[in-house]
Amino acid sequence: MPYCYFDGALLEESKAHISIHNLGLQRGFGIFDLFRGRSGKPVFMEDHLDRFDRSQAFLGLDRIISKEEIRDAVNGLQEWNGFRESAYRLMLLGDGSEAEARLKPLFYITQTDLSLHTNPDSAGVILYEYVREYPTIKSINYLTSNHLHRRKMEASAVDVIYHSNGLISEASRSNVFIVKDGAVKTPGENILEGITRKHVLSFCGEIAPCEVGDVTLDEFLEADEIFISSTLKEILPIVSVDRNRVGDGRTGAITDQIRERFLDYLHQ
Template structure:
C-alpha cells in the first residue's frame, strides 16, 4: 500500500490527510517544493530547503522541523513507496484555523510529503504565448512557490486548447517571464539566457544550477527574441525539456 508522510508520521495514502479547515486548502496559505530523487538520493536539497525557509519567513510561517529531519523524510517517503527514482512533493501550509483571512495567534503548520514516479523523458515541447493571463512581476509572490497556481492553470488550459504542450507567460510589460510551471532558457548568438527574477521568473533550483553550469546570463527577453532563438529549453526541478516550436 502506498504511503504519505504527514507531520512526522507515515500514513496510508488513502487516509484523509488534511482537515477541512486547513488554510492551505481554504486560502492557498502555504508553499511547496518538488524534489527529484534518483537512486534513493534527493537532489539539490539545500537549494530546496533554502527557498522553502525563505518563502516561509516572508509569509510569516515556521517550518516545524530541521533540515536533516526533512531530508530523511524525503528519502524515506520515496523508499517507503518502493521508488528509488521519484518526484517528492513537500507541502507546507499554515495549518487548520477558523474561517477568515486573519491568522490566529497560534499556528500549527501542516507538513505533508507525497510521492510519485519520476517522469521519463518527454518529447520536445510546443509552446504558445499565453493571452488570457500574465505574470505579475511586481508581486513578491512571483518569487515564491506558493500553493496558488491559478494563473499557470489558466495558461496551461489555453495551451491545451490551442494544441500546444505549454504556454509562455509574459509579464505586465510584455517581457518573457517563464512557462506555466517551468523556467525558460534561450540560446541567442551562442549564449544561454534566461529572464531575471525581477521580470517575474520563479527562482528555480534547476535554473540556479544551470546558470552556474552553463555560464548562462540573465537578461530581459521579448517575444521577438524567441523568434530568433537558436535553441530553447524548459527547466524544472525534475529535468530539462527541449522546445521544438513557439506559436507554430
C-alpha cells in the first residue's frame, strides 16, 4: 500500500479519510496541482509550487501551505514509496463551516506509480463551446469535462478542446498549439498556464516562429498540425478533430521536432 501525505503526516493511503461534511467535497471548493517524478526526482516542481501558491491565494484559506512543507513531504513520499516514475498530486480543500469568516485548509499529497504509463503516438480531440469559470487556477471542478466523457469515448478522443466566441482557449486537461505555414501559435487568454507549455515556449522559437495570441476556431480547424501539452501527456500530436483529419492525418514535422526537443530538455 503506497504512502500519502495527509494533513501534516505521512501515512498509508488506506488510513487517510475525509469527512463527508468537508466543505471542499460538498461544494467543490478546492484546487490541485500535478507534477511528474522521473528517476526518483521531481520534474519542474518549483514551477508547480509557484502556480499552486497562486491558486492558494485565490481560495483565501486561513493558512498558506508553504513550499517548504510540500518539498519535505515530496521527499518523504519518495523515500517511503520508492517509485522510480511517478506523479505527485497536491490537493487542497476548504474545510470548516460556511458560517466561518475564513476556512481552514485540508491538504494532502498522493504519489502514483507511473512505471507502466505510456502515451499514444497521436490522438484525436473533440470540440465544445465553453470557458472555465476561473481558467487561471487549477480548480477541482471538472464537471464539464466529465459530463463529456461518454462523447469523448464514442469519438475515441483523448481530450476536449474548449472554444467561445470564435476563439480557442484550452483543452480540458491540456494546453493547445497549432502549426500553420511553418509557424507555431498558442492561445494566451482564458487558459491555465501549463508548466509544460511554459517550457515548450522557452525553446520553441529555436525550431519555428512561435507566437502567443488569439487562435480562432477557423485557424484551429485549418491548421497544418496540432498538438497539446500537459504534465502526463507531455507533447501529444493531434491528428483528428471531431473525427475530421488534421493536415494529412499524420504527426507533423514541427510537432515531431518539438516533442523530441522536449524529451531532450527533460534530461538536461
